[in-house]
Structure formats: C-alpha cells, structure tokens
Amino acid sequence: MSTQMNFQPVLLWTDLLLFVLLGAAVWAAFHVRSNAPLREAWRKVGKRPTGMAAATVLLVFVCIGVLDSLHYRPVLPPVHSSTNGADSGVKPAAPIYSTEVLSVLDALLEPLRARTEKTYSAPFAAQLYQREAMELPDGRQVRAYPRLEHGAAHLDEPSAERGADIAQRLVMGAGQAVWVWMALFVMLATFVYRGSGLRWGEVAVAMLSGRTVLAWRSALVTLAVILLLVGICLELAPLYHVLGTDKVGQDVLYLSLKSVRTALVIGTLTTLVMMPFAVALGIAAGYLGGWVDDAVQYVYTVLNAIPGVLLIAAAVLMMQVVIDTHPEWFDTAAERSDARLLALCFILGMTSWTGLARLLRGETLKLRELEYVQAARAFGVKTPAILHRHILPNVMHIVLIALVMDFSGLVLAEAVLSYVGIGVDPTTISFGTMINMARAELAREPMVWWSLAAAFCFMFVLVLAANLFADVVRDAFDPRRS
Amino acid sequence: MLAYLIRRALYAIPILIGVNLLTFVLFFVVNSPDDMARMNIGVKRATPEAIERWKVERGYDKPMFINAEAQGRERFTNTIFFDKSLRMFALEFGRADDGRDIGQEIRDRMGPSLAIALPTFILSLLVSISLALLLVFFRATYLDFWGVVLCVAMMSVSSLFYIIGGQWLVSKMWALVPISGYAPGLDATRFLLLPVVISVIAGMGSSARWYRTIFLEEISKDYVRTARAKGLSELAVLFRHVLRNALIPILTGVVVVIPLLFMGSLLVESFFAIPGLGSYTIDAINAQDFAVVRAMVFIGSVLYIIGLILTDISYTLVDPRVRLE
Numbered sequence: 049m050s051t052q053m054n055f056q057p058v059l060l061w062t063d064l065l066l067f068v069l070l071g072a073a074v075w076a077a078f079h080v081r082s083n084a085p086l087r088e089a090w091r092k093v094g095k096r097p098t099g100m101a102a103a104t105v106l107l108v109f110v111c112i113g114v115l116d117s118l119h120y121r122p123v124l125p126p127v128h129s130s131t132n133g134a135d136s137g138v139k140p141a142a143p144i145y146s147t148e149v150l151s152v153l154d155a156l157l158e159p160l161r162a163r164t165e166k167t168y169s170a171p172f173a174a175q176l177y178q179r180e181a182m183e184l185p186d187g188r189q190v191r192a193y194p195r196l197e198h199g200a201a202h203l204d205e206p207s208a209e210r211g212a213d214i215a216q217r218l219v220m221g222a223g224q225a226v227w228v229w230m231a232l233f234v235m236l237a238t239f240v241y242r243g244s245g246l247r248w249g250e251v252a253v254a255m256l257s258g259r260t261v262l263a264w265r266s267a268l269v270t271l272a273v274i275l276l277l278v279g280i281c282l283e284l285a286p287l288y289h290v291l292g293t294d295k296v297g298q299d300v301l302y303l304s305l306k307s308v309r310t311a312l313v314i315g316t317l318t319t320l321v322m323m324p325f326a327v328a329l330g331i332a333a334g335y336l337g338g339w340v341d342d343a344v345q346y347v348y349t350v351l352n353a354i355p356g357v358l359l360i361a362a363a364v365l366m367m368q369v370v371i372d373t374h375p376e377w378f379d380t381a382a383e384r385s386d387a388r389l390l391a392l393c394f395i396l397g398m399t400s401w402t403g404l405a406r407l408l409r410g411e412t413l414k415l416r417e418l419e420y421v422q423a424a425r426a427f428g429v430k431t432p433a434i435l436h437r438h439i440l441p442n443v444m445h446i447v448l449i450a451l452v453m454d455f456s457g458l459v460l461a462e463a464v465l466s467y468v469g470i471g472v473d474p475t476t477i478s479f480g481t482m483i484n485m486a487r488a489e490l491a492r493e494p495m496v497w498w499s500l501a502a503a504f505c506f507m508f509v510l511v512l513a514a515n516l517f518a519d520v521v522r523d524a525f526d527p528r529r530s
Numbered sequence: 531m532l533a534y535l536i537r538r539a540l541y542a543i544p545i546l547i548g549v550n551l552l553t554f555v556l557f558f559v560v561n562s563p564d565d566m567a568r569m570n571i572g573v574k575r576a577t578p579e580a581i582e583r584w585k586v587e588r589g590y591d592k593p594m595f596i597n598a599e600a601q602g603r604e605r606f607t608n609t610i611f612f613d614k615s616l617r618m619f620a621l622e623f624g625r626a627d628d629g630r631d632i633g634q635e636i637r638d639r640m641g642p643s644l645a646i647a648l649p650t651f652i653l654s655l656l657v658s659i660s661l662a663l664l665l666v667f668f669r670a671t672y673l674d675f676w677g678v679v680l681c682v683a684m685m686s687v688s689s690l691f692y693i694i695g696g697q698w699l700v701s702k703m704w705a706l707v708p709i710s711g712y713a714p715g716l717d718a719t720r721f722l723l724l725p726v727v728i729s730v731i732a733g734m735g736s737s738a739r740w741y742r743t744i745f746l747e748e749i750s751k752d753y754v755r756t757a758r759a760k761g762l763s764e765l766a767v768l769f770r771h772v773l774r775n776a777l778i779p780i781l782t783g784v785v786v787v788i789p790l791l792f793m794g795s796l797l798v799e800s801f802f803a804i805p806g807l808g809s810y811t812i813d814a815i816n817a818q819d820f821a822v823v824r825a826m827v828f829i830g831s832v833l834y835i836i837g838l839i840l841t842d843i844s845y846t847l848v849d850p851r852v853r854l855e
Contacts, residue, residue, distance in 0.1 A: 350548035353831035357796055361815050362556050362823055369561045369569045456686065463688045468796060469816050483690055490698060504691050512686040519682070 225279030322397030334412025643794030643806030684735025
C-alpha cells in the first residue's frame with residue numbers, strides 16, 4: 049500500500065556524541081597520516097605486540113558499541129478497529145511506532161533478546177533452575193524442574209544428547225571461524241603487501257612468523273581467538289543459553305553484549321565532555337597566569353577537596369530529582385535513561401577534569417618559556433594564535449594519554465557507582481546493574497554464579513585491553529618515557 | 531614554619547566557602563525544596579500538606595537567603611542558607627531523616643571506620659612498596675615482566691569482584707570468618723580480618739605498579755650510579771638511596787588520604803555490614819537523606835584540606851632541603 053518506513057530512526061544524545069567522537073577519530077587518523085612525528089608515534093604503538101592485540105580487542109568492542117548505538121523504533125502492527133465495518137473509506141492511519149527503542153545490535157541478536165525464560169537457568173541448561181509444581185498426565189502434582197522454553201528445546205532427551213550436540217556444534221563453529229579468519233588474513237596480507245615490494249607469499253609468511261615491523265602476528269592471533277569464540281557462540285547461542293539466564297529469564301550473553309555500549313559511553317564520553325573545559329582552563333591558567341591562574345586553581349582545588357564519590361553522589365541525587373520532576377522532557381523510557389547516562393558522564397567529567405587541567409597547566413607553564421614561544425611573542429603574534437598554533441599542538445599528547453588512561457578507570461567506576469545506587473538508570477543494561485542483580489543471588493544454594501562470571505569476564509577483557517593499550521600509547525607519546 | 535602553616539590554614543577558608551557554596555547550589559538552587567520533598571515522599575503521596583510538613587520537619591520552609599519577616603540579626607540567621615550551610619562551619623549538621631543527630635552519629639561511626647581503614651592503609655603501603663622494590667630489584671628479568679603483567683591484570687578486576695569473590699571463598703566455602711558484621715572491642719578482629727585482606731589485595735595491583743614506576747625513575751639518576759660506583763650493594767642502594775629519594779612522590783599521593791581514612795570505604799563497609807561512615811553514606815544515598823550527604827561532603831573536604839597541609843609537613847620530615855617558609 050503506502051510506502052511507509054517500518055521503523056523510525058532515533059538519535060539519542062549519547063549516540064550523537066559517540067558518532068561525533070568517531071568522526072573526530074577518523075579526522076585524527078587523516079591528520080596523523082600527513083604528520084610525520086605523529087605517524088612515527090603511532091607506529092611505535094603498532095610495533096608492540098601487546099598494543100596490537102589490545103587494539104584488536106578494543107576494536108571488536110567498539111564495533112559492538114557502534115552497532116548498539118544505531119537506534120530505531122519499530123512500527124507497531126496496525127490495530128484493526130472492530131467498532132464498525134465501514135472503514136473502507138478511512139485513509140490508513142499514520143504508522144504508530146513502538147515506544148520501545150531498539151538498536152541494530154538488538155535486531156542482530158533478536159534470537160537472544162526474544163527468547164526469554166521464566167527465571168534463572170544455568171549455562172547450557174535444559175531445565176529451569178527452580179523446581180515448580182507440575183501436573184503429571186495422570187493428574188498427580190509433583191515438584192520438578194520444568195524444561196526450558198527455548199534452551200536446548202531442539203533436543204528430545206537433553207541429558208543423553210546434549211554433550212554430543214554441543215561438541216558437534218563446537219566443531220562446526222570453530223570450522224566457520226577458521227574460514228573467516230583465513231579470509232581476513234588474506235585481506236590483511238594483501239593490504240600489507242601493497243607497496244611492500246615483496247612477493248605476496250613472503251609477506252604472508254613474515255606476518256605469521258612475526259617478522260613484520262608492525263606486530264601483525266599478535267593481532268592475527270587475537271583475531272583468531274575472538275573469531276573462535278564468536279563462531280562457537282553463533283552456532284550455540286540460538287539453541288542454548290550459553291551463559292545462562294538471569295532472574296527474569298533474559299539471556300546473560302545478550303545482557304553482557306548490551307553492557308559493552310554503556311561501558312564505552314561512560315569511558316569515552318566522560319573524557320570527551322570534560323576535555324574542552326580542561327584544555328581551555330588548563331592552558332589559559334598556565335599561559336596567562338595572574339588572576340586567571342588564581343581563579344582556575346581555586347576552582348579545581350574546591351572540586352578536588354570534595355571526595356569524588358560524594359560529589360558524584362550529591363550531583364546524581366540532584367539530577368535524579370530534576371529528571372523525576374520533568375517527565376514531559378522524554379518521549380520514551382530509553383530517552384530518559386539515556387539522559388541519565390549522559391548526565392552521569394557530565395558529573396563524572398566534572399570531578400575528573402581537574403587532573404587533566406592541572407597537568408596541562410604545568411606543561412603550558414613550561415612551554416611558554418621556550419624560545420619558539422618567546423619568539424612568536426616578540427614578533428607580535430596575538431595570544432589566541434600562539435595558544436592555537438604553538439601551545440595546543442604541543443600539549444595534545446597529554447590529552448591523548450589522559451583519554452586512554454582514564455577509560456579503564458571510568459569503566460570500573462561505573463560498576464561501583466551503579467552498585468552504590470548512583471550510577472546508570474536501573475533499566476539501562478550495564479555491567480554495574482548486572483553485578484548488582486546477581487549479587488543478591490550468591491547466597492542461594494546451588495549458587496547462581498553465571499551472571500557474575502559473565503560480567504566479570506567481559507569487564508576484565510575490556511578493562512585489561514584498555515589498560516594495556518593505554519600503557520603502550522603512553523610509552524609511545526610521553527617524551528619522558530622514550 | 532608556623533607562619534606557613536597558619537597561612538595554609540587561612541587559605542583553607544576560601545576553599546571551604548567554595549565547597550559550601552557548591553553544595554548549597556547543588557542541593558537548594560538546582561532543585562527547590564518542594565521538588566526534593568515530592569521526590570522523598572513519593573510523587574503519588576505528595577499532597578501540598580505532606581510537602582509542607584516535610585519541609586517544616588527539616589527546616590526547609592524558611593526563606594532562602596533573607597528572612598524579610600524577621601527582625602535584626604534574625605533576618606539573616608533564620609534562613610535556609612544560614613541554617614543548612616553556614617552552621618556546618620561550627621560542625622553543626624542538624625538531624626538526619628530518622629531524627630538522629632548527624633554529628634553524634636558521625637562521632638559514633640568514626641571508630642569502626644578507622645578500625646578497618648587504618649590497618650588497610652598501613653598494610654597495603656607495606657605490601658605494595660615491598661612488592662615494587664622486589665620488582666625493581668629483579669628489573670628486566672622474567673620475574674619483573676610477569677610481575678607487571680600480574681599487576682595490570684589485578685588492576686583490571688573491579689573491586690566489587692574482589693569483595694564478592696573473597697566473601698564467597700573465605701566465608702562461605704572455607705567458613706573461616708563470618709561473612710559480615712561487627713562487634714566492638716577486640717572481638718572485632720575476626721570481622722575485620724577478611725575486609726582488610728581483601729582491600730589490600732584489591733589495591734595492590736595499581737599501587738605496586740605505580741611505586742615501581744617511581745622507583746625506576748629514581749634508579750636511572752646519577753646519584754644511584756655514584757652509589758653503585760662506591761661499591762654499595764644493590765640492596766643498600768635500593769633501601770638507603772632509592773627508597774628515601776622516592777619518598778617525596780610517594781608521600782604526595784599517600785599522605786593526603788590519611789585524614790580521609792576517617793570517612794571509611796563505601797564498598798567494603800557496606801558489603802561487610804560494618805557500622806562506619808562509609809555504610810552511613812551509602813545508606814543515606816539510598817534513602818535520599820540529603821542532610822547526611824551534605825554533612826559528609828563538608829567533612830570530606832575539611833579532611834582533604836588537612837591532608838594537604840599534612841603532606842607539606844611530611845615533606846620537611848623526609849627531605850631536609852624542603853623548608854616551609
């Protein structure tokens with residue numbers, strides 16, 4: 049009939065900022081290409097095996113996060129009015145969109161998202177974690193473990209067939225992973241081969257034996273491990289709950305993947321939103337000195353004086369009041385929780401910009417006495433031009449180091465803050481809310497350990513990769529460490 | 531030195547005023563007391579009378595800055611700003627939502643907080659510095675490399691998992707100590723053992739690595755080479771020269787937190803049900819008891835400023851070149 053879209057794109061604030069950040073990263077990449085010293089520094093990052101491996105892992109997480117940031121509202125199936133039959137002349141009403149905001153990742157993970165159970169079930173389980181009263185065919189009541197609606201539902205006799213089924217699918221998943229890995233390897237090798245002046249085979253062998261300048265081998269090994277896990281999950285996840293289900297029966301693997309975006313948003317946007325303040329105030333204080341310096345120092349001493357958690361707690365409590373007293377600002381629940389997430393980034397940024405500002409102030413104090421800055425001043429170059437042309441490019445490495453160093457700490461902080469009750473909205477899926485929900489169940493017998501284990505593993509891999517990457521970047525960019 | 535300290539103490543006043551203004555703006559200007567009342571009572575039950583009662587109970591019904599109805603000094607003292615904000619300088623924090631005096635509560639809860647924070651602080655300092663010295667002694671060997679890897683791995687684990695894992699393993703599986711709780715006096719040790727050990731382990735990764743960096747920076751300096759050239763053993767170099775000279779950067783980060791130990795640790799205290807200031811703060815946050823949060827913010831900043839002054843004094847103790855003028 050009419051050509052109506054069956055979805056309505058939704059751009060949340062955090063999506064917008066994430067894409068801005070992504071655009072900035074692409075722009076920076078082009079800038080690096082044309083700038084020899086910067087290119088050399090990044091090359092140093094690529095030479096370190098840990099750097100390449102960590103970058104590969106982070107890239108995968110970023111992909112998940114970006115897919116989860118393309119939001120839309122699906123159209124609701126048209127409601128047929130049964131009040132009167134004479135609706136032939138009525139024009140088809142404008143499509144009504146669901147108030148539930150989904151993302152592309154949700155669409156890709158539809159089988160995981162939709163297949164919820166009643167409550168907890170262990171990884172690969174075929175039965176529910178709790179006994180329920182069931183009626184036997186002969187009418188007797190027994191308390192037994194009911195079969196899951198979706199998990200291992202394709203098996204008739206799970207206890208006998210499950211092991212073989214899982215093993216078979218493991219092999220199939222691994223096989224697919226090998227194929228994909230080989231395809232990616234050929235593409236990468238061709239990319240390295242172009243312009244190398246060697247034969248393709250030589251390049252491929254050099255990459256596998258770790259004799260390339262950049263540590264391609266560690267990236268390839270990391271990629272192989274990731275692809276293996278992804279391949280196995282692709283085979284198993286549609287049929288089993290690979291990581292079990294949580295209290296309301298949601299698949300834990302799905303929750304873990306959704307948490308990645310929250311962690312990335314907190315880890316990157318916090319630094320992004322505080323960076324303009326930190327850079328402007330830090331450089332101004334260092335270069336201009338005088339009352340500007342006094343004022344900036346006063347502001348950051350005051351902010352520093354309040355213990356971080358308490359300042360965050362106070363600000364979050366107040367933000368909650370603002371959000372709760374203005375429900376008319378938000379169309380959907382997703383927008384509300386997104387506003388809270390963004391506000392949390394601002395609040396965390398408010399407490400953390402002081403460190404960067406202090407570093408920048410110190411560095412600017414040093415730079416302003418250097419000959420080239422003095423010369424520029426003697427030539428009568430205006431202050432804004434000096435700041436922009438001479439000071440800013442020479443402190444950017446500090447900003448970059450701060451960006452990567454802060455990331456892991458912020459991801460960890462999110463979990464703690466959500467536990468304390470001053471983190472993300474309880475409806476936002478994050479590592480913190482996952483841990484919080486799972487924590488209460490540790491006392492049960494037998495223990496519900498899988499939600500915690502999943503959150504632990506995902507967080508550990510993400511934060512470890514971020515820490516390793518941050519170390520390598522700092523080594524490459526910090527002139528004191530070369 | 532005394533003149534310097536007095537100046538520093540005077541410098542604290544504008545900072546405390548800044549903290550005070552900031553909290554006042556956060557708590558009373560961003561949201562009106564009516565908003566807070568509605569939130570605290572619950573939107574559904576928030577009738578105008580209930581809101582009014584809530585405000586009167588807490589003294590939020592007064593004018594913000596100037597009381598036009600009152601006479602003389604009362605014009606300024608009988609206001610929210612004076613009552614809730616300025617009185618804090620006299621350490622009068624008013625009452626919590628449950629009617630108890632916040633000041634008294636803080637005095638009562640300081641003890642348990644210190645009982646857990648002080649041993650944690652001393653132990654983790656000792657453990658981390660020894661570990662860092664060990665890594666530096668074996669620098670550029672496999673031990674150093676894997677030690678650093680372990681440190682990075684340890685600092686990549688959320689402190690929540692250390693606590694949850696430790697409680698599960700030690701208290702539940704091995705049943706060595708009670709899972710949580712507190713008892714006054716010497717009896718407290720069996721409750722404090724696990725939280726202290728867990729806190730030390732949780733902080734070990736990042737601090738050991740940080741101290742190692744400081745030591746390595748120090749060890750590449752000329753005086754160390756001279757000391758080695760004199761024929762001193764590596765151990766003597768490390769303990770007598772490197773450690774002493776590295777104390778300045780270490781003290782910068784460490785001394786400032788000593789006063790904050792009074793505040794306790796939010797996470798550990800709440801997981802182990804220790805009746806200290808940390809769990810008090812968490813309870814207040816969860817119950818949205820704004821008065822308590824305000825009081826803790828103020829106390830925290832006072833302690834931080836004391837920490838800054840202590841840091842300056844500690845420099846003179848470890849480095850005879852530093853004079854506070």
